[in-house]
Amino acid sequence: MSRIITLGNELLKNQSEIVTEFDKKIGEYTENMFGLLVRYNGIGLASVQIGDLIQVFVVSIPKDKPRVFINPEIIETSLEQDVYEEGCLSIPGINADVTRPSYVKIQAWNTRGRPFTLQAEGLLARVIQHEFDHLKGCLFIDRLHPDKKERLLNLYNKKNQKGK
Numbered sequence: 001m002s003r004i005i006t007l008g009n010e011l012l013k014n015q016s017e018i019v020t021e022f023d024k025k026i027g028e029y030t031e032n033m034f035g036l037l038v039r040y041n042g043i044g045l046a047s048v049q050i051g052d053l054i055q056v057f058v059v060s061i062p063k064d065k066p067r068v069f070i071n072p073e074i075i076e077t078s079l080e081q082d083v084y085e086e087g088c089l090s091i092p093g094i095n096a097d098v099t100r101p102s103y104v105k106i107q108a109w110n111t112r113g114r115p116f117t118l119q120a121e122g123l124l125a126r127v128i129q130h131e132f133d134h135l136k137g138c139l140f141i142d143r144l145h146p147d148k149k150e151r152l153l154n155l156y157n158k159k160n161q162k163g164k
């Protein structure tokens, strides 16, 4: 099973590439990602977090089916926004309130290479936007005020030094 890379790894700042091949492998690949979600007790994971710069992310939130998004595009967002406390498996131990649109419409492909459109709100919309950001090289802390981001980075570094 793959390992999840964490803050400090430059890969997390990179743009992911479009997936062009839809064979059996992509299904096995996303199954592995769901396995990691269970293992790390997460609700969303993007490929870049396991070191692969491809436009894939998976979402698994309570009371919903597991969902795979390949080559996603967010095609609509609401003006209405929500504040919600986010975390990230690549920034363990750090949480912060992030403001994002409360509704999104997303277009993506499934593992069989078929396109679909999904309208999401609540937690699902939240996780979709967080994971979509990963494909652009953006982390949730990048969406915070620079002062707040710096405070969190200092806290993260302190915590990590203690662990060593």
Ligand code: NI
Pocket (backbone or CB within 6 Å): 087, 088, 089, 090, 130, 131, 134
């Ligand atoms: Ni994340």
